[in-house]
Amino acid sequence: MRILLALLYVYLVAAPGCTSLPRKGDSVRNTIHNIMNIAQITLVHIKKLRTKLPVSPQIEVTSPSIDGLISISHDLGLLDNELQSTDLLSQIQADVSSLEGSVRSLALTMDCTIQARPSEETSDSLFPDSHLYLTLIKVQRYLEKLLLNKDKLKVC
Numbered sequence: 001m002r003i004l005l006a007l008l009y010v011y012l013v014a015a016p017g018c019t020s021l022p023r024k025g026d027s028v029r030n031t032i033h034n035i036m037n038i039a040q041i042t043l044v045h046i047k048k049l050r051t052k053l054p055v056s057p058q059i060e061v062t063s064p065s066i067d068g069l070i071s072i073s074h075d076l077g078l079l080d081n082e083l084q085s086t087d088l089l090s091q092i093q094a095d096v097s098s099l100e101g102s103v104r105s106l107a108l109t110m111d112c113t114i115q116a117r118p119s120e121e122t123s124d125s126l127f128p129d130s131h132l133y134l135t136l137i138k139v140q141r142y143l144e145k146l147l148l149n150k151d152k153l154k155v156c
Helices: 002-019 024-052 069-083 087-109 128-148 150-154
Strands: none
Touching: 024 087, 024 128, 024 150, 069 087, 069 128, 069 150, 087 128, 128 150
16 A cells, blocks of 8 residues: 555655746747757858859848847748748748748747837849849848847846
């Protein structure tokens, strides 16, 4: 009888810890890890695409500062909108869209007040090749900066 009570006690005490849902901290950590993976994969897609294109001109762009989840979500939304204007960048646009969705979801999990997604702006570039290179460089620089500042994914 004592053995059965001991087993019942162990089951009731130990089982909830083994079968419980992930804690908020674990969920946040996993989401940040997924965001970093998506960013790295997107950079690989960009580098692969850039090797297929003719030699690109030296274009210098400055990327916005990375302050926290709200600014990251907004900036990724803007980049996503810009990427939609070129069919050649559909894979990278899908990556950035997925990344923006993950950041937005993380912000909501952390109870951040998230802004509405930026509205899509249509642009008819007179120089589509230059626009393509500029967009690729913008996304690449921003994602490289995001990878260096992953601690900003923990603040609103």
